[in-house]
Amino acid sequence: MKVRIHVSLKPGVLDPQGRAVHHALEGLGFEGVQDVRIGRLIELDVADGTSDAALDEMCRKLLANMVIENYRIEKPELVS
Amino acid sequence: MSFRAAVVTFPGSNCDRDMAVALEQVSGAAPHRVWHGDAELPERLDFIALPGGFSYGDYLRSGALAARSPIMQAVVQAAGRGVPVLGVCNGFQVLTEAGLLPGALMRNAVQTFICREVALKVETSQSLFTSAYDTGQTIRIPVAHHDGNYFADEDTLDRLEGEGRVAFRYLQTCNGSRRDIAGILNETGNVLGMMPHPERAVEPEHGSTDGRALFESAVRSLVDA
Numbered sequence: 001m002k003v004r005i006h007v008s009l010k011p012g013v014l015d016p017q018g019r020a021v022h023h024a025l026e027g028l029g030f031e032g033v034q035d036v037r038i039g040r041l042i043e044l045d046v047a048d049g050t051s052d053a054a055l056d057e058m059c060r061k062l063l064a065n066m067v068i069e070n071y072r073i074e075k076p077e078l079v080s
Numbered sequence: 081m082s083f084r085a086a087v088v089t090f091p092g093s094n095c096d097r098d099m100a101v102a103l104e105q106v107s108g109a110a111p112h113r114v115w116h117g118d119a120e121l122p123e124r125l126d127f128i129a130l131p132g133g134f135s136y137g138d139y140l141r142s143g144a145l146a147a148r149s150p151i152m153q154a155v156v157q158a159a160g161r162g163v164p165v166l167g168v169c170n171g172f173q174v175l176t177e178a179g180l181l182p183g184a185l186m187r188n189a190v191q192t193f194i195c196r197e198v199a200l201k202v203e204t205s206q207s208l209f210t211s212a213y214d215t216g217q218t219i220r221i222p223v224a225h226h227d228g229n230y231f232a233d234e235d236t237l238d239r240l241e242g243e244g245r246v247a248f249r250y251l252q253t254c255n256g257s258r259r260d261i262a263g264i265l266n267e268t269g270n271v272l273g274m275m276p277h278p279e280r281a282v283e284p285e286h287g288s289t290d291g292r293a294l295f296e297s298a299v300r301s302l303v304d305a
Binding site for chain 1 (some may be wrong): 140141144149174177182184185186187188189190191229231232256
């Protein structure tokens with residue numbers, strides 16, 4: 001079973017990478033970009049029937065740093 | 081009494097030797113060298129050091145994988161028993177990822193790797209790591225990091241300040257750290273994480289010997305105990 005974990009910075013946490021990329025986009029002449037936030041996509045291939053609780057635990061224990069990051073679990077039926 | 085210290089080496093650590101040399105120079109005893117895959121620390125340790133470097137290539141997040149390595153369970157237990165634990169640079173990142181210190185170390189706000197000597201204010205001499213300094217003293221020791229931007233929520237920052245747990249502060253803004261925090265202590269004062277490298281300021285040839293007093297503090301606290 002393929003699962004996608006989307007890890008993103010919490011609102012209010014400054015994202016220096018996003019800010020630098022924002023400047024670069026403006027430098028390339030792209031207008032109207034309000035903000036850029038950079039996150040991380042982690043693709044897992046786990047045993048069928050792996051519980052949501054187990055996936056949550058993976059995220060909380062390692063994949064995301066709950067001090068600064070949020071995560072969202074995308075399950076297979078939603079993956080096109 | 082001989083000072084029993086251990087320096088942990090993770091794959092990608094690169095300041096472990098400097099840390100061991102500094103500890104030996106100040107204490108007179110060569111530290112034990114411990115590998116990240118070891119399940120146990122040597123017995124009756126007086127001091128544990130997590131060195132700088134780029135453990136596991138900074139994969140996922142700086143310090144994230146090292147914090148989950150086998151030896152860290154033993155380090156967390158030792159810290160809980162009150163054994164002094166010093167984490168420098170990547171070691172500080174490992175301590176936050178392991179939950180021994182609050183907050184997180186993010187990418188420098190300036191986006192660049194910062195490698196230079198910085199001026200620090202010693203915020204408290206009331207700790208086993210800083211007793212040989214004077215509160216308010218200015219010291220100069222080097223930083224070398226990409227992810228040293230200390231972040232914690234306002235409540236946590238207020239608590240750190242209120243409890244006297246900010247050990248060192250940058251005199252000039254360095255990496256974007258909240259409230260210019262360079263080093264913090266845990267609640268019980270036996271765990272210190274800091275981005276600057278005291279082990280790189282121990283001998284006159286280093287250009288500064290201001291880091292030496294940190295190790296002297298730790299050795300002296302053992303003798304006084």
